[in-house]
Amino acid sequence: MKLIIITGLSGAGKSLTTNYLEDLGYFCVDNLPSSLIPKFTEICIKAKGKMDKIAMVVDIRGEDFLKDLFPALDELKYKEITYEILFLDANDDVLIKRFKEARRNHPLAPDGRIIDGIKKERVKLKDLRENSNNIINTSKFTPRMLRDRIHNIFLNGKKEEFLSITILSFGFKYGIPIDSDLVFDVRFISNPYYIEEMRYQTGLDNDVKKFVMGKDETKEFVNKTFELLNFLILNYIKEGKSQLIISIGCTGGRHRSVAISHELYKMLGKNNSINIEHRDIEKDHKKK
8 A cells, every 4th residue: 555644834735736646546635633544544454455545634733743643653664554754845935925825824823924833833844854755845836847746756757648538429509518628519510300210319320320420521520630639638648637528519419419429439449548428319309
């Protein structure tokens, strides 16, 4: 089991770090009382692989933080449970600016100056900082830079190259899916709805598929879209995007969008992790 203790200065980036570790598959627990660390770790071990990557955020918000933390870490060592301490730090002026921008008081100086709270926290965390495996000073980091540093440390320098892709067919008459990243309108293709034999079929039926995919404009659209998506996917991965929703829409979401979505799903699925959903395929499907 991989166990990471996330700690450090308030305002140095612990919350963002937690988000990035969650993206890497870590089960993250925020502000766990230090005294519960050994017990919680044992529970995770007993899960037998279901929780094999754990990250715990512990900081001065916890009651008796320092008094309980080092005994808890000693107990982990005694039980031969390995762990790493990741310490987040930043320069005083940067921390002050972050607190002011967030309009927050420092937890160690709720009614006083932010700088006083920072100084007190540095003193309290001095020994913990010296015992950390990794120290990251986030003063000059953008969120993307922090993400890359987390990946470099916990992926052994390997870049995360996973992008979850969903192709979603829909009908414009029911609204564009609000979580769409890319939207393609295929209403320029002749509509099988107006052919009596296909009106109550869907884009998954052979007659409709042949009708839609047999048209020259459909073939050209699919080929050009496939080429564009391949280009975009490679660059989305490069930029660290983890999820992509590609929405294909026609009028009702039953014929053209379904057939084309299915074709792109087959083409893109050869080299990517991909899902397909047909949001509106069952709407208005009964003969009147």
